[in-house]
Amino acid sequence: MKDKHRYILVESGVEISDNDIEDFSSGLYSGLMHCIGEANYHRVNPKIVNFVGRNRFIIKSSLSGSGFLIAALALLKRVNSKETYFYTLKTSGTIKALSSFEY
Amino acid sequence: MHYYDLVFETCDISEHLERKLGFEKIIVANHGIDVVDLDTRNFDGKKNIVGIGKNPNRLSSAVKSGISAVSLAEPTIDKGLIAAMEDNGCILCIGLSDIMSYYGMKRTRLIYKMNKLFEYSRKKVGVSFVTLAKSNSMMCSYMQMIELAKMIGADESYARKSISEINEKLLVEE
Numbered sequence: 220m221k222d223k224h225r226y227i228l229v230e231s232g233v234e235i236s237d238n239d240i241e242d243f244s245s246g247l248y249s250g251l252m253h254c255i256g257e258a259n260y261h262r263v264n265p266k267i268v269n270f271v272g273r274n275r276f277i278i279k280s281s282l283s284g285s286g287f288l289i290a291a292l293a294l295l296k297r298v299n300s301k302e303t304y305f306y307t308l309k310t311s312g313t314i315k316a317l318s319s320f321e322y
Numbered sequence: 323m324h325y326y327d328l329v330f331e332t333c334d335i336s337e338h339l340e341r342k343l344g345f346e347k348i349i350v351a352n353h354g355i356d357v358v359d360l361d362t363r364n365f366d367g368k369k370n371i372v373g374i375g376k377n378p379n380r381l382s383s384a385v386k387s388g389i390s391a392v393s394l395a396e397p398t399i400d401k402g403l404i405a406a407m408e409d410n411g412c413i414l415c416i417g418l419s420d421i422m423s424y425y426g427m428k429r430t431r432l433i434y435k436m437n438k439l440f441e442y443s444r445k446k447v448g449v450s451f452v453t454l455a456k457s458n459s460m461m462c463s464y465m466q467m468i469e470l471a472k473m474i475g476a477d478e479s480y481a482r483k484s485i486s487e488i489n490e491k492l493l494v495e496e
Contacts, residue, residue, distance in 0.1 A: 232459055290469035293462045294422055304459040307466055322342040
């Protein structure tokens with residue numbers, strides 16, 4: 220059976236340069252693991268699929284776990300020892316709808 | 323549905339930020355409605371205020387004087403205070419920035435206490451979820467507020483009602 224998923228457009232409080240993408244991604248997953256908990260992480264299964272500009276990215280999660288991910292992104296205030304914050308701006312079933320988000 | 327949040331003056335709010343985060347309006351403290359620490363300041367009789375404090379006796383007397391809302395600095399259940407709030411139609415504000423600013427066991431403990439407070443209060447008073455953020459890093463979008471409210475124990479419809487209808491009652495023209 221095909222897994223249903225959700226895409227979330229997220230704005231980060233710090234800029235993410237091209238050189239930092241790998242470090243940032245692994246730091247974010249580790250922070251999310253801490254906030255969501257090892258027992259529930261597989262339900263969310265987050266994965267960054269696209270970076271949009273310097274401080275935005277699109278993250279994919281399972282449909283049923285997207286609520287956990289949105290809450291975890293509100294709680295996460297530090298990635299790789301850097302203070303930051305994450306605003307979830309829009310959710311959609313397709314990447315295309317998020318790429319055209321104006322604000 | 324229109325969503326509202328309440329933050330302190332130290333946040334940098336613009337119309338662009340309001341739209342980006344999905345709010346109709348981000349209410350800034352002391353611009354319409356005042357947020358007053360009733361542990362350190364005496365209640366001056368003004369009614370359009372959100373009283374913050376730990377001392378249930380001081381909060382109760384302010385509630386009986388007709389203040390709009392109360393935010394408990396320590397989320398513990400005081401049955402007398404909740405009863406006074408119920409009698410006077412006072413709103414209970416739960417500040418979400420507290421759970422964003424702590425980590426680990428302290429945060430978990432706080433979520434547990436907020437959950438107990440919410441479960442007890444929701445049938446008696448209107449419970450409003452606001453960030454009460456002191457900086458932009460402690461703010462969040464409306465959908466994050468809904469998910470945090472659900473984490474505290476609200477169901478989807480109550481979380482949405484709280485952030486829209488109940489928070490709208492805090493909106494006071496300057």
